[in-house]
Amino acid sequence: MPLRSAACCALLLACASVAAQAAVTPLQSAQQLRAAGRLDEAIAALRSILARDPGNGEARLELAFALEQAGDLVAARYHLELALGAELAPAQKDRALLDLRRIREASTTASFAINTLPPVRSRTVVDSAGNATTVTGDGSYGLGIVANGRLALGDDLRNFVRGTVDWRDYGGRLDDFLFGQASAGRVFRAQRTTYSAEVGALASQYQRRHWYTGGLLQGGATVYVDHELTWTTTALARRIEFTDLKGATANQAYLFSDLRRVRPGSIAYGVGATAGASRARDDWRGFDYGELRASWLREFRGGVIVEARTGAAVAKYRAIEPGFTRMRRDVSGVIGLDFTLREWSVFALAPRFSVAYTRLDSNVDTYDSRRATVGVGLTSSY
Numbered sequence: 001m002p003l004r005s006a007a008c009c010a011l012l013l014a015c016a017s018v019a020a021q022a023a024v025t026p027l028q029s030a031q032q033l034r035a036a037g038r039l040d041e042a043i044a045a046l047r048s049i050l051a052r053d054p055g056n057g058e059a060r061l062e063l064a065f066a067l068e069q070a071g072d073l074v075a076a077r078y079h080l081e082l083a084l085g086a087e088l089a090p091a092q093k094d095r096a097l098l099d100l101r102r103i104r105e106a107s108t109t110a111s112f113a114i115n116t117l118p119p120v121r122s123r124t125v126v127d128s129a130g131n132a133t134t135v136t137g138d139g140s141y142g143l144g145i146v147a148n149g150r151l152a153l154g155d156d157l158r159n160f161v162r163g164t165v166d167w168r169d170y171g172g173r174l175d176d177f178l179f180g181q182a183s184a185g186r187v188f189r190a191q192r193t194t195y196s197a198e199v200g201a202l203a204s205q206y207q208r209r210h211w212y213t214g215g216l217l218q219g220g221a222t223v224y225v226d227h228e229l230t231w232t233t234t235a236l237a238r239r240i241e242f243t244d245l246k247g248a249t250a251n252q253a254y255l256f257s258d259l260r261r262v263r264p265g266s267i268a269y270g271v272g273a274t275a276g277a278s279r280a281r282d283d284w285r286g287f288d289y290g291e292l293r294a295s296w297l298r299e300f301r302g303g304v305i306v307e308a309r310t311g312a313a314v315a316k317y318r319a320i321e322p323g324f325t326r327m328r329r330d331v332s333g334v335i336g337l338d339f340t341l342r343e344w345s346v347f348a349l350a351p352r353f354s355v356a357y358t359r360l361d362s363n364v365d366t367y368d369s370r371r372a373t374v375g376v377g378l379t380s381s382y
Contacts, residue, residue, distance in 0.1 A: 027059055034062065039070045057086025061096055068099060071156035077103045097227040101262070102194060105222070106157040106187060110149040110349065113377030117142030117168060118370065142170040144373075158187045162198065179204040183216065194222045202238070214240035220256075230260045250280040254289075268297040274313075283319030284328075290314050303343030310335045324364055332360040340379060349378040 024032075026049050033042035046063040049056060064079035080100045088096065119141055145167045153159040166179040183200025196219065203213045220234035234256040242248035258272035276289035293311035300306065310333075317328040336356035344351055358371040 027056075027062065030059070030066075031062060034066045034069065039066055042066045043070065055086060057083050057088050058092065060086060061088065061092055064096070064099070068103070073103050073106065073157045074155060077107070094227045098192075098224055101227065101230070102189070102224060103157070106152055106160075106194070108150060108152045109380050110147075111352070111377060111379040111381060112147045113145070113352070113354065113375040115144040115146065115354075115373045115375035117144050117170070118372055142168055142175065144168040144375075146375075146377075158189075160185055160187065160198075162200070176208055177204070177206050181216070183218065185218070192224045194224075196220050196222075202240075209244070211243045212240050213243055214238055228261050228263060230262075232256075232258045232260070248281060248285070250278050250285050252276065252278040267299075268295075270295045279318075284317060284321040286318040288316050288318070299342070303341060305338075305340040305342055307338040307340070308336070309338075321364075324366075326363060328362060328364045328367065330360055330362045330367060332358065334358045340381075348380050350380070352377050352379045 026045065030042050030045040030049065033039075033045060043063065043066050046059055046066060049059040050063065053059070060079050060083040064076045064083055067073075067079065068076035077100065080096050080103070084093065084096055084100070145165070147165045148163070150160055150162045153161070161184045162182070164179070164181045166177070168175065168177040170176055179202070181200060181202040183198045185196055185198025188195040188197075198218050200216045200218070201214070202216060203211070205211050216236060216238045218234065218236045220232060222230060222232045224230055236252075236254045236256070238252040240250045240252065242250075254274060254276035256272065256274050258270055260268060260270035262268045272293045274289070274291040274293075278285065278287050278289075280286045291311060291313035293309065295307060295309040297305065297307040312333045313331075315328075315330040315332075320327050334356060336354060338352055338354045340350050340352045342350045352375075354373075354375040354377075356371075356373045356375075358369070358373070360367065360369045362368055
């Protein structure tokens with residue numbers, strides 16, 4: 001009798017084990033493989049599920065997570081975007097949105113714009129050597145070209161290179177300006193935080209005859225508080241040498257902090273602040289700087305993205321510049337409106353139109369300026 005009871009118990013346990021195994025669905029099996037770190041097997045299993053059921057949003061989402069975990073962020077982004085178009089539980093949708101934002105912000109971006117510049121008014125400019133030059137405003141407009149790019153490298157998008165070119169031409173007058181900057185860096189990711197570090201070089205020509213060159217170090221962190229709210233803090237250090245002015249150097253440091261919230265309905269808004277300082281051997285080149293800014297963005301029907309932005313800044317210099325009688329203090333403000341036509345994209349670049357007005361009031365009249373700018377360009381930011 002005891003032998004028969006033992007046999008019955010063994011049979012019942014075997015049946016229970018078989019039933020438990022039968023109760024594990026292919027999706028659950030793939031999830032277990034991913035949790036165990038067997039990513040290749042999990043990805044293969046999930047692709048098999050989707051081959052039979054392409055509309056399975058949960059399997060699509062699991063595949064995106066597995067690809068992200070394996071470091072293939074390009075494929076992960078593709079499947080996240082498909083998953084968001086399927087039926088998902090609210091918690092799953094939140095997780096998908098959060099991961100998609102992280103991957104989008106790490107991806108390659110580019111923008112290019114041609115801007116009309118306002119005419120230069122007549123004024124006298126005194127350079128660092130005390131030489132006075134009269135800038136004659138003839139009422140003609142200038143042309144500006146601004147290009148920015150960030151190229152992500154590798155399937156995991158961890159390494160990147162970045163570049164900026166800003167050129168303004170007024171037909172050979174002292175307001176001509178050329179600036180270029182290039183850097184390379186790496187991204188480090190935690191669960192809800194992305195860190196970055198980069199090193200680079202810059203060069204600029206201004207007032208037609210002066211040059212400065214320099215190097216920069218930059219580091220930052222982006223905290224994804226939830227799928228809507230992002231907090232980014234960046235520290236930038238630069239050392240500049242004025243190549244045609246012997247011994248003239250400047251050390252600069254800036255701290256940027258921005259909060260951005262993306263709401264349902266393709267609405268986003270953000271606020272930010274910047275604090276900075278420049279210290280130079282020539283005290284009049286040194287200054288303290290502060291800025292506040294805000295933005296609002298919304299996507300309307302037809303893929304029309306409208307972004308409004310505004311900001312105000314104060315710069316206080318540390319000594320009297322040669323040729324002047326008072327210490328310089330500038331207050332500036334900007335307001336702008338951008339229109340991006342996302343559905344008109346060609347090669348992932350969408351046309352963008354922008355208008356902006358900038359005003360700078362200085363207690364040294366030479367530096368007062370009013371700029372109304374109209375621009376047209378291309379962007380991949382969206």
